Amino acid sequence: MKWSIQELRQIASQPMMINESVDMKEEMKAVIPELIDMSPVQVEGMVLYEEHTVLTQLRLALKMTMPSTRSLEPVELDVQLPVSERFIEDGWNSDIVDEDHVTQLFMDSFTIDLKESIRDHILLNMPLQILTEAEIAADEFPEGNDWRVVSESDFEAEREVEEVVNPEFAKLQDLFKDSESSDEA
Known part of the structure; x- marks a missing residue:
C-alpha cells in the first residue's frame, strides 16, 4: 500500500480502486503495547492523483481486542473508520477545495504510504474508556482499601x-x- 508519485501520475486519468486486507498487528503492538489482538485491516476505497495532489477516500474495518480500562478483562472492539485525506506534493499549493471532512496534508517525500495513514487514524480514534458489557450494565466502579473510584x-x-x-x-x-x-x- 505504498506508491510513488510517479506511479500515481501514470494512472492519473482515473481513480485507483483499493479493496485489500492489511495485517498491521505488529506495527500497532509497537505503538499500543496493551493491544491483545487485532484482525487484519480491511481497506476499501480509492486513490486519485490530480493537480499535484493525491486524494484518498477509504473505509477501514477491523476488530481489536483491548483490556478493559476498569478490570483489564479483554474487550473486542469493532472499528469502522472513514478516512479522507488529500496529500499535496512538496513545493506545490492546491486550489482544490474539499469538503470539511477531508484533511489536507503536505507530503515530505515522493511516496504515499497508506499504512502510515491507517495507523494514525486507528490511533486517533481509539476510545479513552473501554468497558466490558457487564461493566457498562452494572455501572460499578473499582474500590480498595481507603480508595474508590x-x-x-x-x-x-x-x-x-x-x-x-x-x-x-x-x-x-x-x-x-x-x-x-x-x-x-
Whole structure:
C-alpha cells in the first residue's frame, strides 16, 4: 500500500480502486503495547492523483481486542473508520477545495504510504474508556482499601453534601467574627 508519485501520475486519468486486507498487528503492538489482538485491516476505497495532489477516500474495518480500562478483562472492539485525506506534493499549493471532512496534508517525500495513514487514524480514534458489557450494565466502579473510584455526578453530589454547614458550627463562626473585629480595632 505504498506508491510513488510517479506511479500515481501514470494512472492519473482515473481513480485507483483499493479493496485489500492489511495485517498491521505488529506495527500497532509497537505503538499500543496493551493491544491483545487485532484482525487484519480491511481497506476499501480509492486513490486519485490530480493537480499535484493525491486524494484518498477509504473505509477501514477491523476488530481489536483491548483490556478493559476498569478490570483489564479483554474487550473486542469493532472499528469502522472513514478516512479522507488529500496529500499535496512538496513545493506545490492546491486550489482544490474539499469538503470539511477531508484533511489536507503536505507530503515530505515522493511516496504515499497508506499504512502510515491507517495507523494514525486507528490511533486517533481509539476510545479513552473501554468497558466490558457487564461493566457498562452494572455501572460499578473499582474500590480498595481507603480508595474508590466515583463517577463525576456522584463526586459533585458528595461535594454539595460537604458544603452544607452544620448549624451548630455556624454559631461558632459568628463567635470568631466578633474576635476578628476586635483584633482589627
